[in-house]
Amino acid sequence: MALYADLHRHLGGSVVPRVLWRYFQRHDAELSARFPDYYEFEDFYTRPRNTLNEYLELHTLVESVQTPETLPYFIYRLIRGAYVFENLAYLELRYTPYLRTDQSLDTKQRIDQMRDVVKIVGEATKVGEYPMITSQILCMHSRLSYEVNRAIVDLAADHPEYVCAVDLAGGDELYADQLDELKKLYHYARSRNLKTTGHVYETTNGLYPQLLPYLMRIGHGIQIPLKHPELLPELAERGQCLEVCPTTYTKTGTLDNLSQLKTVFDRCFEAGVDIAICTDNAGLHNVRLPFEYENLLTLDVIGFEQLQACQEAAFRHAFAWPYSQPPASLLTGLLQGRYD
Template sequence: MIAADEGLAELHTHLGGSVASDILWSLAHEQGIALPVKDFWEFDRLVTVSDPRGVENLDALDAVYHWTELIQSSPLAVERSVHAAIGGAYRSQRITTLELRFNPMKRNRGGERDLDHIILAAIRGLDLASLEYPQVRAGLILMMDRTFDARQNEIIVEKAIRWAPRGIVGVDLAGPRPGGRRYDYAQAAPMVEAARAAGLGVTIHVGEEGGDMGREELGEVVERLRPDRIGHGILAAADPRLMALLRDAGVVLEICPTSNLLTKALPDEEALRDTLRTFARHDVPFTIATDGPEMMRTHLRDELELLERIGALSAEELARANARGHAASFIGRT
């Protein structure tokens, strides 16, 4: 196991899932947000995957994110959330490389808030945390969404490029497929190229679920969008061609073990072990993350302990995955 005083790298964590429930509770009350519950412990269950059996499926997380995104829909809330997430990651896990991702358009109340104010607030939180925790390299990733139209996603990339000198280090594309249909990644290609040309890193949520369609999307994303990293990508373990494609392209997978178990993307620990062992045998590069430590009720060292306990990865393999996380970070590229 990685030593307790050794710095960890976490590259895949959502801002909405990285802030403790008590902080979100206070932020909601400070902003006068009408909550559906009046008791803190009921609220805690509202903004986390509190049932150890997980949720019905990946789409069920949308209801959880609805509340965290609403609560973080002000400059004050975004600043405090970023600051709290970075400080908490270092204090509890000794994380020294951390990337936080969020969609600013899901935090501006449908245009009521100015988008630049939301992004700049996140940057202020980043700056404040860097003063308190100079040991931590931290950066922000702005997320496009599959439910948005092309112009909305273009604006997010334009904002990422504008604020790159201040701590925006990459772009992402996530969200449910509209109508459950296969997403047209060709429309995202010009935006991804613009981000890449500006020196930003590119990571795409794909290959987490969806069976054959998910695997087809994963192959399309690697070949058409050429991302540096992929969020999840676990479906590739069933396809030797996809694993060869990932390996040859040097695409790093961001694996989130507990999240995949809680959302039923992987049915059990045996499937998790088989997936990681398959990637290791085929030299598919990956790193380990939480997806959102507070929402998933796990932390990065818990993930590493889980993988070693079930025989998915050895201590040496975990150390290599962590080192790969530091090396694959987008921080310092722009």
């Protein structure tokens, strides 16, 4: 029974280790030779890294094989797993389309090819036997040029049938030298009626209050309640929601343990700031959404009432959820109508 929503999942980190390893064995001789044993690969792929930048390097491994030709293969398995094992009713899948284009092409040709990538991803997520509402978030990237990032915004705005928002990803320490350009890009996105989120306040290198007014949701944002709780009333007034991805912070060395998130949840609930619990990179972590829930409950980071509030907030802040209620409420209404 599909009941949950994941608002923050990267296409590059969504492939579970077994599926990725099997693809290498069948289709990529070089990577197959590099990782001949599955368990060695799983350990390499899922072990914690020391920094966010080191962690992000793993995305390049997957991006290199997520081509227009192979995307349907990976996405079908992603949707199947999300529906069967995670009970997802709604999924926003984010990625940088430019990084799925042919690297042998020039910049203009790659920008043109991004349109094909978005359509391929959009059509591949329509899997009849696993009914789930999906939409794409296109990520601008801190390592890409203004020209490419603006083209990503235009692409998102031109394809509302596939895309619900834009994001900003990449190493957050690189934002500092691009702040004026990034603010222009977000202003342009809002002028084109796009919804917005962005990876800020994830680490202590990502503290950019200048970007907060442009965001409808905040990707991670845990450093706000941890280090700058004075900002929480502004977030509450704007109705912004934090996309908190628990396992990520131990995988990137941002937090020592998940228990440290208790401060994040407690301060946000006290200030009236919504949190959606998300996976970020479910495959890379080998941790699915229900296990994120269970880990937080087991460690007494949150209680069941807080968990339910976060689950409801996820649907309330979902950019493309078409209903006014979460699926549990809709199902309750159907069952009451049946038995009345």
